[in-house]
Amino acid sequence: MKGKITSLQVAARAGVSQSAVSRVFSGASASAATAEKVRQAAAELGYRPNVLARSLITGRSRIIGLVVAYLDNPFYPDALERLSRALQARGYHILIFMAGNDAAEVDQLMNELLDYQADGIITASVGVSPGLVQRCEAANIPVVMFNRGQEGTSLAQVTSDNLAGGRRVAEFLLAGGHRRIAHVSGWQGSSTGRDRTTGFLQELARQNAECVGQIDGMYRRDDAAEAARRLMAQAAPDAIFVGNDHMAFAVMDVLRAELALDVPGDVSVVGYDDVPMAGWPAYDLTTVRQPVGQMVEATLDALLGAIEGRTVPPVTRVDGPLIVRGSARVPEGWQ
Amino acid sequence: MKGKITSLQVAARAGVSQSAVSRVFSGASASAATAEKVRQAAAELGYRPNVLARSLITGRSRIIGLVVAYLDNPFYPDALERLSRALQARGYHILIFMAGNDAAEVDQLMNELLDYQADGIITASVGVSPGLVQRCEAANIPVVMFNRGQEGTSLAQVTSDNLAGGRRVAEFLLAGGHRRIAHVSGWQGSSTGRDRTTGFLQELARQNAECVGQIDGMYRRDDAAEAARRLMAQAAPDAIFVGNDHMAFAVMDVLRAELALDVPGDVSVVGYDDVPMAGWPAYDLTTVRQPVGQMVEATLDALLGAIEGRTVPPVTRVDGPLIVRGSARVPEGWQ
DNA sequence: CTGAAAGCGCTTACAG
């Protein structure tokens, strides 16, 4: 082991000053001759600049913090992969923090992220406490909330139009002739879950229909399965709107495998997200698409824009269509 | 925005030296009185130590690099979440790098990881070039290959016993009376894929059975689906061993939805990994379990052990049982 | 263009 190679050693070997080495590697001006000598010596020694030392001076770590709560819901690995690849291409990298639904834990993690001098932070489906918002503002670290909104905060937010999406599901199910419609909601502690539910109930009410039963699925598979069992036993619905696809799969499993019901013959199921699996024939799930590509783009635009000092839109809401597949009865003449 | 708070400002406010502040936050000895004054001042100013500056001196960044190729296969998000939570609990965090199957790209990413002064590197299902191995050794950065082996390298490796697993599948299918057995292999450029295939073919040969067709699925859903179509058309197998669950789902979808075949009535399907979805009733997939919890533990033991200067086992192979479910005919009297 | 020097925000011997 030769230990760490520093710019000083490269300088000695190249017969130039340490600052010359630095200039060559930081892209500052240097004569072709110097650059050549430095590159040569660096290659021989296997030198690469220490990013940490550089960050200390420049004040840019090129680290983006990501706080995420769910990786079992395939929507998030998908988003993570896209975010990571796009950031990588721009010379940034993601430092990942797994959080629970616990606000105190999220605060703790965000603090650690600030300790690492992250240039920016993306929170995926987690809330941020007012205290932390303040700290990030004081430290001048931009934060973008991905797939989650928050009232009265200055943080940038990127979501799909969950209110409209919820409404669309109600329209579709009512048009399909369903009259006993139930709801396994997404966690009502999240804006996303609340908005989908609100839009859904609003449209039902507007058409003088009611929701025959609603249980929170907490975005968890097990809770959603249990919710489906109870809903079927108590309310005998002919359609269920589930707050996301990840839970909808669990609901369909209960309906078909446990209760031997036909979907959509006996019960229609509609989800939310349109994760890749929703299109697989085993589920063939009718669902509202969250355009993850567009959401990722908007997140990056907001984050990198803010890092580079540009003014960015505080709220981006991308629209997502209802994707009609086979898990819910299709209304006659549905366009 | 008050800008960055440094230890110097805390020192001034607390009426102590900057070194005293440092001692309090780095856990070195300090009198109770000093510690109290420092904590007080730090809290008032919202001070937190700059991890980058600390790392520059200690030579420990508390960053673990993770290079991963597939996030659409749920095996990896699962592993990532476990790795991340466990490392978090120990004060480390994961800097994530998405790679393709391309060796040059992996090299490039690993170099960037070294630039960040990562304390250790985990490669999940990607190979490492000899040059990079050398660089990591020179820099004294431990590397653990997760779910991938490599001949003639000094890097630590954690896999399941893929040879034994492949054999087990052949035994099971033969015991079930299958005589036209085909194989959609995992990418043969990976040790994991090769070993599963080798074990499988060895056991077939040992029992004087042959594989009626083998096509590489490249660990990709689309390739696996296409492989299934061609295999069915060309070899009319009555059983297919698929190199991982992620591809097995695609194969089952083709069999059932496109070809209207019954699984396992017409064709038995066996996968590899036992990802959570394999247990869902929609697939109910018979598969060889890769005990991801044990693999993660072994990875962490090897990595943190090496970081702390302990000698660690170069190769860990955990054993995984065949999980018998409903996608493959069960031999009479199978225990 | 280039080198000497200051400094980023810390930790850590070294004296006292």
Add this chain to the structure above:
DNA sequence: CTGAAAGCGCTTACAG
């Protein structure tokens, strides 16, 4: 226990 000082490996004005 505590402070003054050196130094981690860089970048970046500042002179020349």
